[in-house]
Amino acid sequence: MLDDFFIRALIAGIGVAIVTGPLGCFVVWRRLSYFGDTLAHSALLGVTLAYSMQFNIAFSVFIISSLIALTLIQLQKRTNLPGDALLGLLAHSSLAIGLVVIGFLSFIRFDIMGLLFGDILAVTVDDLLIIWIGGALILLVLKLIWKPLFASTVNYELAEAEGLNPDRAKAIFTILMAAIIAISIKMVGLLLITGMLIIPAAMARNISSSPQKMVMYSIIGGLLSVILGLFSSLEFNTASGPSIIAASLLLFILSLLNIKQSIKLKN
Amino acid sequence: MSSNQNILVKLNKAGFSLNNKWLVKGVSLQVEKGKIVTLIGPNGSGKSTTAKIALGIYKKIDGSVEKYTSKVGYVPQKISIDWTLPLRVNDFMVLTESISNDLIDEALSLTGVTHLKDKNLGDLSGGEFQRVLLARAISKKPELLVLDEPVQGVDFTGEIALYELIKKISDELNCGILLISHDLHTVMSATDHVVCLNGHVCCSGSPMDVAKNNEYKALFGEQASQILSRYEHRHDHIHTSEGEIKKN
Numbered sequence: 001m002l003d004d005f006f007i008r009a010l011i012a013g014i015g016v017a018i019v020t021g022p023l024g025c026f027v028v029w030r031r032l033s034y035f036g037d038t039l040a041h042s043a044l045l046g047v048t049l050a051y052s053m054q055f056n057i058a059f060s061v062f063i064i065s066s067l068i069a070l071t072l073i074q075l076q077k078r079t080n081l082p083g084d085a086l087l088g089l090l091a092h093s094s095l096a097i098g099l100v101v102i103g104f105l106s107f108i109r110f111d112i113m114g115l116l117f118g119d120i121l122a123v124t125v126d127d128l129l130i131i132w133i134g135g136a137l138i139l140l141v142l143k144l145i146w147k148p149l150f151a152s153t154v155n156y157e158l159a160e161a162e163g164l165n166p167d168r169a170k171a172i173f174t175i176l177m178a179a180i181i182a183i184s185i186k187m188v189g190l191l192l193i194t195g196m197l198i199i200p201a202a203m204a205r206n207i208s209s210s211p212q213k214m215v216m217y218s219i220i221g222g223l224l225s226v227i228l229g230l231f232s233s234l235e236f237n238t239a240s241g242p243s244i245i246a247a248s249l250l251l252f253i254l255s256l257l258n259i260k261q262s263i264k265l266k267n
Numbered sequence: 268m269s270s271n272q273n274i275l276v277k278l279n280k281a282g283f284s285l286n287n288k289w290l291v292k293g294v295s296l297q298v299e300k301g302k303i304v305t306l307i308g309p310n311g312s313g314k315s316t317t318a319k320i321a322l323g324i325y326k327k328i329d330g331s332v333e334k335y336t337s338k339v340g341y342v343p344q345k346i347s348i349d350w351t352l353p354l355r356v357n358d359f360m361v362l363t364e365s366i367s368n369d370l371i372d373e374a375l376s377l378t379g380v381t382h383l384k385d386k387n388l389g390d391l392s393g394g395e396f397q398r399v400l401l402a403r404a405i406s407k408k409p410e411l412l413v414l415d416e417p418v419q420g421v422d423f424t425g426e427i428a429l430y431e432l433i434k435k436i437s438d439e440l441n442c443g444i445l446l447i448s449h450d451l452h453t454v455m456s457a458t459d460h461v462v463c464l465n466g467h468v469c470c471s472g473s474p475m476d477v478a479k480n481n482e483y484k485a486l487f488g489e490q491a492s493q494i495l496s497r498y499e500h501r502h503d504h505i506h507t508s509e510g511e512i513k514k515n
Contacts, residue, residue, distance in 0.1 A: 028351050151362045154352065161322035161341040161413065162363040208353050209387065 006234055008128060009120035009187070013226035013244070015131040016184040016196070019138050021219030023180050024201035025211070026173065027194075029153050034084060035072075036194040038091040039181050042068040043190045044098030046182070047115055051108050052101070058130045058182045065178035068094055073174075118189035118241030120233060127186055134183040138176050145169045150211065189241035199248040200225060206255035221251050273299040275336045275411045275443040281320050282329035290316040292329065293467050296460075298411065298443040303434070303457055305446045308464035309486060314447045315344050317464065318413050321445060336411050340404030342397075344415040344447070354388045356380070356399050364407045374406030375399075377432060379425070393420030401429065405436055412436070412444045426450070430457060451487070 027036055046061035053060075068090055075086050102110060114122055142149075145168075152159035152166030159166040181193050188196045200221035201214070208214040229244030236243075275298050282292035291313025298304050298321070306314045319325050320332060322341060348354055360371045375381045378398040383391060391399065401417050414433065418426045434457040437444050446458070462471040463483050470480040477483050 029349065147363070147365075154348065154354065154359070154362060155343065155346050157319065157322075157324050157343055158341055158346070159363060160324045161319075161343075162339050163337045164363055205351055205353065210353055210355055210358055212358075214353055 005121055005123065006230070008123045008125065009230055009240065010227070012123045012128055012131050012187050013230055013240075014223060015128070015135045016180075016187050017200075017222030017226045018219055019135040019180055020184065020196050021200060021204075021222045022139070022142060022215045023176060024197035024199075024222070025204065025215050025218050026149065026153065027177075027197045028201045028205065032177070033194055033198050034087050036177060036181070036197055038072070038087045038094075039065040039068060039178055040185075040190045040193045041091040042094035042098075043181055043185055043193075044115065045094050045101065046098075047185070047190075048098050048101040048105060051110070052105055056130075057185070058127075058134065061185055062178055062182035064094075065181055066175055069174045069178055073171075113239065114189070115185075116189050116191045116241075117239040118185075118187050118192065118244070120187070120230060120240040122186055131183045131187075134179060138179050138183075141172060142176060145172050149173055187240060188244060189239070192241040192245050195245040195248070196222065196225075199245065199252055203248065203252040203255040206252075207258045221248065224251060273301075275300060275334070276321050276445070277333045277335075278317070278321060278330065279333070280330035281317070281332055283316050283320055283325045283327075284329070289466065291320075291464065291466060294320070294330075294462075294464070295468070296462050296471070298445050300410070300443050301437060301441045302459045303437050303444045303446055304460045304462065305448060305458040306462050306464055307448065307451065307487075308469075312464045313466055314464055315415055317462075318415050318445060318447060322413055336409075338407070338410040340407060340409035340412045342400045342404045342412075342414045342417045344419075346400065348388045350389060356383050356386055356388060356391075359388055359399065360403050360406055362403065366407055370406050370408075374402040377405065378402040378429065394422055394425065397421050398425070398429070401432075405440075408440055408442075410440075410442050412442055414444060415447045416449065417446070418448075418450070433457065 027033055042065055043061045046064035047057055049055065049064065050057040050060035072086060072090055075081075075090075076083065079086070102112070111119065111122070113119075148159055148164035148166050148169035151162075151164050152169060156166055180197070181190075184193055184196065201218045203221045204214045204217035208217050225244050225248035228247035228250075230240060232238065232247065233240045233243040277297040278294050281294050283290050294313075294317050296304060296317075306317055308314050316325070320328055321334075322339065323332065323334060356375070357371065360366070360374070371384075372381060375384060378401050380395060380398045380402060383395060383399065388396065388399070397418060397420055401414070404412060404414070417433070418429045421429060433444065433446070436442065437457075458474055460471065461474050461477045463469050463477055463480070463486065465486055469482040469486060470477055472480075
């Protein structure tokens with residue numbers, strides 16, 4: 001069964017969607033979408049390093065994205081530049097360095113489109129293992145830090161005052177963000193990973209009344225997007241990433257109908 | 268002051284500065300079990316900052332804080348819930364600690380908002396939200412309660428009831444309370460110790476002592492000190508059911 005590239009892509013996509021669901025909710029709640037973008041852009045550098053040093057791609061991306069995240073935290077402490085300027089600085093400079101390195105690696109055959117937008121043909125059995133084991137680890141750690149992370153998302157000072165150590169939870173969450181980007185890069189591509197995090201979560205917000213429900217709907221939305229997107233990718237011979245994101249946009253638009261209704265009810 | 272097992276939190280000449288400006292400096296105070304310490308002072312006098320120092324929210328401080336409990340309930344002065352977070356009162360109650368449904372119901376009924384349990388936090392009025400904040404802080408039966416203007420926006424009768432509740436909680440749970448309030452009338456009636464702040468401790472002591480203090484009068488005006496004496500006056504006699512006035 002795993003011989004079929006499409007089945008492999010489907011299993012990989014389902015694994016990714018289960019993890020991006022809850023992480024995406026935190027990205028929306030904590031306003032981290034641009035931060036996610038920055039990590040994803042830096043992933044290109046990770047990929048090129050992986051190619052040039054014969055490393056595993058996911059591992060290399062994870063390391064580079066984590067380093068960028070740590071650099072960001074340091075920069076925030078040392079300069080007075082606003083957060084978005086720092087994020088832009090890191091995003092574009094790491095993307096540029098990645099592209100420059102690609103230029104030097106002319107001897108390696110590079111599927112840059114696949115890298116940017118995802119390629120379902122490229123998913124191997126090894127990738128499946130990385131996605132499912134890595135994904136399970138991410139979810140486990142997220143469950144462990146859920147309380148302090150969620151409490152500090154609602155109100156940092158409340159969490160700190162009542163002894164929950166929000167700073168540690170935030171640091172761990174940053175690492176989880178790097179990890180999800182590392183494991184999902186082959187499926188969605190680095191330009192669209194943040195979309196996979198945000199759009200299902202945004203869709204879920206429109207139809208949920210509690211945080212738990214929002215996480216659940218976000219996962220379901222991600223799963224539907226992956227399945228719909230991959231089938232249309234196969235059908236229309238389009239790149240997997242854009243197809244998945246387009247499918248999630250469709251779901252988001254549908255969810256807007258629900259919110260309009262609830263606003264009407266209120267008035 | 269001798270060492271005391273009842274001390275929950277103690278500030279020694281604590282201060283905090285931001286961007287080279289002192290928000291508050293040289294504050295020494297302590298909160299003990301079963302006692303209510305109230306911080307008063309004009310806007311920007313460092314009341315909330317002092318509370319945050321006591322809570323350990325500000326870490327790079329001058330002086331020192333000794334905290335002898337980890338069971339803390341906090342009602343911040345300001346809290347805004349983003350629309351992106353779908354949060355019901357019920358979810359909010361278990362934010363920092365998982366507590367039983369019975370305890371949630373009990374706390375909500377104490378502050379009079381049981382009927383709001385399934386409502387979205389964003390749909391509450393200011394006063395309702397304040398009651399939920401207080402309910403959340405007391406529901407986990409803390410040893411130390413820090414209340415930063417806990418009754419802002421609450422209607423007049425509710426305000427009195429909530430202050431009575433705060434007093435009751437301090438007695439029943441034997442917890443220490445650090446209270447910040449503007450309402451000199453109501454606060455003083457239940458307070459054991461008043462600290463009057465204006466960037467530093469300008470005076471402190473029992474409500475009566477503080478009311479007589481000249482710095483306090485300078486800060487709040489003659490009227491304010493009369494409020495206190497009037498209050499004190501009220502309690503030097505009792506009205507019997509026959510309408511007589513009896514001296515204490």
